[in-house]
Amino acid sequence: MIEFRDAITEQSQLLSDIAIESKGYWGYSREQLDIWRKDLRIEKEYIENNLIKIVYQNSNPVGFFSIKSGTLKKELDHLWLLPEIIGKGVGNIVFDKIINECKRLNISKFTIVSDPDAEGFYLHKGAKRIGEVESISQKRMLPLLEYQVGAYFKNRMIPYGYMYKMVSLRPNWLNAPHVMDIFSVSSCVSKDFDDWISYWKHNDYGFFDSPEIIKNIARDNSLDLGSMKLFFYESYEKEWNDKSNSWVEFLSDSSVISNIELPLSITSQGFDIVSYTNGAWAECSLLSCNHMAEQIDTNEHCLLNSLKCAIDLIEQGIFKSCEPGPYRIIEVFVVEKS
DSSP states (O other): OEEEEEOOGGGHHHHHHHHHHHHHTTOOOHHHHHHHTTTTOOOHHHHHHSEEEEEEETTEEEEEEEEEOSSSSOEEEEEEEOGGGTTTTHHHHHHHHHHHHHHHTTOOEEEEEOOGGGHHHHHHHTOEEEEEEEETTTTEEEEEEEEEGGGGGTSOEEEEEEEEEEOEEOOTTSOOTTOOEEOOSSSSSSEESSOGGGGTOOOTTSSBSOHHHHHHHHHHTTOOOTTOEEEEEEEESEEEETTTTEEEEOOOOTTSOOOOOOOSEEEEEEEEEEEOTTSSSOOOBHHHHTOGGGTSOOOTTSOBSOHHHHHHHHHTTTTTTSSOSOEEEEEEEEEEEO
């Protein structure tokens, strides 16, 4: 269970220790961390003058965040989690809390001076890099990011999970010379790592909660993942009902619980449009399986370049002669670091 409590001045040392431990997750030496310890010290005065929430998991403190108060430009000044819970989905919950606190305080945007290794997390959440800031103590430039709070609520993307796939070059039957290879969600062309359903380790979306689950399956069944690419997927929060021609809410298969570990570093490759006739798992990717990339301007991976483009094409009825719906829009990421 994750809960949040206001920090008090007596917890100054606790917060300082969490910050140092969290910083150490990125592989910095103990000597380097000792140099930075002074900069990461959370003083009592700082606690008194800024919004600080401590993150508790099962009543144990595991992290904290702070929003700097009293300035015209708001800043997410700290966001630290203990190493043992990084990559477990807690960061996602904490970021939701940060956004809700900003709404409560009427903060429309804030900046982040990010550790270079954590930048991917913020970019994945929708932050934009607007420059760099020199860190004297760290003797390097740090990414300066900006986050627009309102954008968080416009189009929510739902994490779906991971899949290893054998990426195929464009097949001869797909007459779309601009397409080089197939990053489609469907396994019709670029095959999944195995017939994974029989292992019953998948989540409610038909993917896997972590790369480690797939690696364990591969190890136990002598499967070689070496030549495959690891993908991560997120879905637009609504699906298109092709009978009513409207966007509707959808529910996952509640018989299997998802506990998706978010990747540390991913790169978006584009957006796929996928049929979900069975209502549970991905079936056909319309851009590849139904040859729609021959008529639509896709990127080299047979994907659309933006969520807006995908929404517009669906609403225009471009796919009405394809596989029966409903259709979901899936953003496809390549995992750089999990």
